[in-house]
Amino acid sequence: MRAVVVRSYGGPEVLELAEVPVPEPGPGQVRIRTRAAAVNPVDLATRAGHLVQGGLMASRDVTGLGWDVAGVVDAVGPAVAGLSPGDEVIGLSDRLDLALGTHAEQVVLDATAVARTPAGLSPEAAATLPLNVLTADQALDFLDLRAGQTLLVTGAAGAVGGFATELAAQRGIRVVAVAGAQDEELVRGLGAEIFVPRTRELSAAVRSAVPGGVDAALDAAVVGPAALEAVRNGGAFAAVVGGAAPVPLRGTRVANVWIRADGPRLAELALLAAGGRVTPRVAGTFPLADVATAHRLLEKGGVRGRPVLTP
Template sequence: MRAITVNRYGGPETLELTEVDDPKVGPDSVLVRVKAAGVNPVDWKIVAGYLDSIMYIHFPLVPGWDVAGVVEAVGQDASEFSVGDEVFGYVRKDEVQHGTYAELVAAPVRTLARRPASLTWQQAAGVPLAGLTAWQSLARVGVASGDTVLVHAAAGGVGAFAVQIAVAKGARVIGTASERNHDFLRSLGAEPVTYGDGLADRVRWLAPEGVDAAVDYVGGDAVAVSQELLKDRSRIASIANPEVTERGGHHVWVRPDSADLAELARLADAGKLDVHVEQALPLAEAAEAFDRSKSGRTRGKIVLEVGHVD
């Protein structure tokens, strides 16, 4: 099969389109014929060696954790799916080597759910990591109907999902973003505020009594500012600042979860979760996808088209 492979740590220049052996399918896994693979910042960070201290990473490495595709074979104890099922998933395994930037991927059933019928292959591939991150961080701080939620980096890949999920739960959402993204946030159901100096005052103008929960997808001083505004300082989750735990909040590292993926699919099919794909590139242009992701200026998702997509 064709796959993007890496043989050493480095930048986008290390990515090569090569022929590799088809993956083996374990008892609790299925073989997925990949239609599209989502691109996330963690992908280029792994290739750069930034996660070497916390994960076992092996070369040659096929990057990628997000996938949308069709089940082509089923393991001996993988009765959750059948050949021909259309699936999407966050295929993060305990060790990093056999990723989703490939024509085929062996995916444990715990990492998959059925693809939302309302989404294209490209959109479905853009959901798993970012959507699960948003879902699980909001769950960690107990967002519910009637809450006022502050979402930092609300126009980004994770933030846009968090806004829509919180709105679907019946929450009021205040989202930070640059002014050029304010109309985009309004279209998702959020009240936008500009980040930077004076953020706390701008949020207080919208919510004089404070906010009920906050989620941080950007780092910096977001946790500290949020705790100035929170009624309960423990209702803050961050994916970008591990020190949040020292301040009484929650540090979130997204986990594969079939049930959570199914909930995201349900929201999408109910018309409550839209996926903005900024750019879809062919597999051979994975290096360009890395460059775009590293720029930090994308709104929505970047995906790689691997197989034929309708």
């Protein structure tokens, strides 16, 4: 089968579509024939060697790319219940020790990392969900806000920020969204109550809209300390998308929320997407052989959604 790999680290030119052995599912695993796989910033970071430099991944001769997948189960390992060949599924590959990722014609995942794809959700749309919607959801769980409290979301027009805005609004949380001025209509449509254009004076702008500061911040744009300063004393701060968590000043509760695969919760979130309550956004589709173009598109910035590879 074909898979996207890198043998050295660098720009999009190091990406290679290689012939590799077809993986076999072990106990508790399923093999998925890929129909769509999103490209995320973590794939760019992996390709460039940042995960190795940061000590998150061991350097190796061949590194596969890809976290999200949508496709069809084509083989099931021992001790798997509830999934069978022919099932339409989505899943998340969250282990950094695996030789191959989801940017491949077939991928093996733990069954616990997989969810059925609801009717009405295309493979391309479904493939944009796992990494980004679970990151947003798990960050909101850490922040633990009640209905009526305020949440600052930076990067609210992006993938994680957009999902966070929608999910928070559905929990009754008042969302203060930060994005480019041109994205105000978009983020208000996702459920933001208050809009703050990107500015170097972020804390002052947010505190002008919410005197005393917001109850919590979900920092999808990796703003860091400037976003923390907009949070009230004793509030909470979630760093996501690989951003380093700032020092927990003023009694704030701070964490870097690292993604974990969660098939059952992904199934619930996918149903929200199929029902129109969560909005997948596909920023173009590309064949596996054109993966470098997808990387360049995402690297350029300003993309609303995720490029999707279609083997």
